[in-house]
Structure formats: structure tokens, C-alpha cells
Amino acid sequence: MNTGVRIAAFVAVLAATFGAAYGVGAAVGPFDAPAKTSVVDERTGHEGGGHADREGAAGV
Secondary structure, three states: OOHHHHHHHHHHHHHHHHHHHHHHHHHHOOOOOOOOOOOEOOOOOOEOOOHHHHHHHHOO
16 A cells, blocks of 8 residues: 555545544534623622723722
8 A cells, every 4th residue: 555545544534533523512512501691790880700800809
């Protein structure tokens, strides 16, 4: 078997494997998707969770 043919066969099997894994992953989806909630800062009334909120809270 020629080296080029072996490399091409390996790449084809590798692409098929990753394609199958992607297809199964897309069909199954995430196992534990966290619920998306928004947190409102009581001091400002804005949604929190950013880096700027943590810097402002250090001086309080």
C-alpha cells in the first residue's frame, strides 16, 4: 500500500469519526444546561455579574 493512500485513508477515517461524534453531540445536546437568570443589583438597579460590579463592591 502506498504511503499517500495510507494517509488519505487515515484522514478519511478521522473525518468520519469526528463527523459522527459531532452528529451524536448535536442530537443529544448538553446534559445539564444551567438555567439562565439575571441578577439585579439592589444598589444600582442594573443587571450584575460583570467585572465592574465586583470592583465597585470592594470599596463598600
